[in-house]
Amino acid sequence: MEERNDVSLMRLLSEESACSTVSSDTYEYYQTEIFDQLPSIQATRPEQNRSEEQLEHGNLSRGPRDKASTVPLRNLAVCIQAKRDARERRKMQISNIGFWESWRRSQTSSRKRVWAQMGGAIASLLPWQHTLHAIEGRFGVGVKAYFVFLRYLIFLNVLYCALILGFILGPTIFYGRGSNSELLRFGGNDSVLDFILGSGYLDRSPVFYSFYTRGSLDLFCLNTPLLYLAGIFAILFLSVMMVVRRTIVGYKHTWMLGRRHRMNVSYKIFCGWDFTIQYHAAAKLKGSFIRNDIKLFLEEQNFSMREAKRTLKQWAHLYLLRVTLNLLVLSLLGGAFYLIHFATVKSQSTVATNDPLVKLLLQYLPPITITFINLFLPHVFRKISSFEDYSFTMQVNATLVRSIFLKLASLGIYLYFVIIGPPVGPNSPPKCRENQFGREMYKLCIFNFLITFCNTFFLNYPRKLLRKKYPSSFLARLLGKQHFLIPFNVLDLVYAQTVSWVGVYYCPLLPLIGTITLIVTLYIKKFMVLHCCEAEQRMFRASSSSVLFYFMLLLGLLMATVTLGFDLYNFTSKDSFSCGPFGEGRTVFNVTEECVLSLPSPAQSTLRYLASEAFAIPLILAEIIILTSYVSRGRANQKAIERLKDMLVMSSSDKRFLVKEHTTMVRRQRNPHQARSARIEENVPLNRHKDPPPRN
């Protein structure tokens, strides 16, 4: 207590002396007497003891204290003894907490806990929660964002599986496959290789399109082809909805974070530590997280400061460099595309060999080329973007954008060649082109998975072993530490999912295959992260990047839909041979029409109106009106916020000015010497009651 008063005395003395020698304007406004009396201050901290402002007068601080007397004692930020004193001051009776009150209170807190536990239990129902937690603890939020993304894709694929089962597989199983279907049997020319190639046995199996021939369920509006179509469209529609929703949510989050950017560092420092941490390792990890975060922030800030200082000449130089590097990127992309073209042509040319291995290799040439290009080029892009003098986040984003362009474009080129197809000889046997296309997608999917598998177990793991066994060897030092490169891993996922979307029409079991491969991928990646990789020194921004992940997924989906539309048009228009659900004069386009024709005429005319241009115009107009109203409302709110902010700043500066004026006037009237001694005297008895115990 004594020591405490000494401190306050010292502060008073130093302030007073400073003020008396210089001008009274240096007196900080929040240390003035009148500051405590301001209604706004009293409103913001009603029950706070005034330990920070030592300038308390018994009569001056009556306002706040009267208000404080309504506050429960336990809300006072003072020690128990001081609370007892406060109770005595308030002349309150020692309220005996009865059995009932005690029970009620413990019920409230236990209810709170039950809720928290229930929330935890529900969260832990999500699979791999524990895995995610462990990974987050060691590698940070960025790597966790990747795994969350992976889990999201698994859920999505499980949902697709359910849809496929309900719309496509179920009807086929229940109602048979029409008259001319032979029994599915493994034998004859089939071999295990078929499972990789997607030919032979698999070609006849439910994996591919041609299996789903028209069954006995053959009403006008409820038949297998229609259900097939409905299933596929349901999948695509659902994916669009879900991915768009996810992107929007993420975008909104980042946008809001960006808006509140001003408070960014203060949060990190003041709310940075998690006091619940009990283990030394966890504490160390938390420390390194905070450090990395701060360093990343400082680096970005330094970068933007450097950027602001660049001269015109430097800018010109930089742009020249960037243009050159972009040209390099473009030429690399062009080369890659030519290579894919070459590989596709090569694999489609009918080379007569009987060696199954050569055949396999030729069959897999395009996927191999695509995968290797996609494996190799993004790393080149990463190196290139490091020369371009972008900020770290921008570097990652530039690499991501280039790589996603490469991935999707290479897939697109490959698809184009597959759709155009090789010239069909007049004497070649009729083949189901849909199946062929599905087979290509199947191969891409399988190969992508195999690459993931091999990459981990034949590349990353040996590398890790080498580093562990011979840490000083030249090779180990050359290869360096392994990090989990989030952008590239995400790209792989987006690519696989895009292939799955493109192929789902021709290979309806692709989502099931996707689910299995993704689950295995999750375990492989978990193994890779936990056993082969070391935590990054620089952390990846999770919030902004996950938006980018979903955005890329959206791009993939867009591409899948476009491809599917193009395919449908292409296959149905030029092919006379038909297989699968649509045959016997029915196509994707007229199967719905048949249904419509069977409806009663009012429904028919309504549907026709809905499908016509006459309906499109009012629809577009209505959309425009709704959008306009939302946009203008948003703008008006924005303006109101700006004005309120201005008003806030103005009123607070008014307050500061008035307080300062008041203090200056009071001091001119009073002898500073007297004021000081009076203040100290008043301070002592008050402190005894209200101050927290000495802080040291």
Add this chain to the structure above:
Amino acid sequence: MGTTASQLGKDLLSEYQELTFLTKQEILLAHKRFTELLNKDEKDHTARVSMNTILTLPELKSNPFKERICHVFSTSENKDGGLTFEDFLDLLSAFSDSATLEIKSHYAFRIFDFDDDGTLDYGDLEKLVNCLTGETQDTRLTSEEMRQLISNILEESDIDKDGTVNLSEFQHVISRSPDFVSSFKIVL
């Protein structure tokens, strides 16, 4: 539980419930843990446990602010950070589930105010950042980084531009953080 309850006394127990945010069970548990730290001979409730003994609690052991926490909650005359049982209850109350944001931010401010002068000035912030990132030579920030960081902090939170962050400015920052209440927590 019956024996511990009788040790603490019924009146005292209900008084503690009135004065803290703790429930009966929590107070009893706290008492049990506290008496384990005490020497065998001193069982009365004004006995003080030295700071070093308190810091052996696993809940505080790996906290970089552990000494500050003890100092803030200690009522000891010779500022050694020793805690009586009531101080200990104060500590647990402030860090409990049901303590208000007001209380939590107040104590957070005092914990971060290393030199006890009522504002967070440059030195306080520097110590705070060092505590967060780790004190050793290779984990702490360079002085240039530190200067830049602190000027950023002051730029953001020092609303009245007096070069320090005072309690209300601190609470202003804290009140916008949704997860402060959940992370500023120590439960036995």
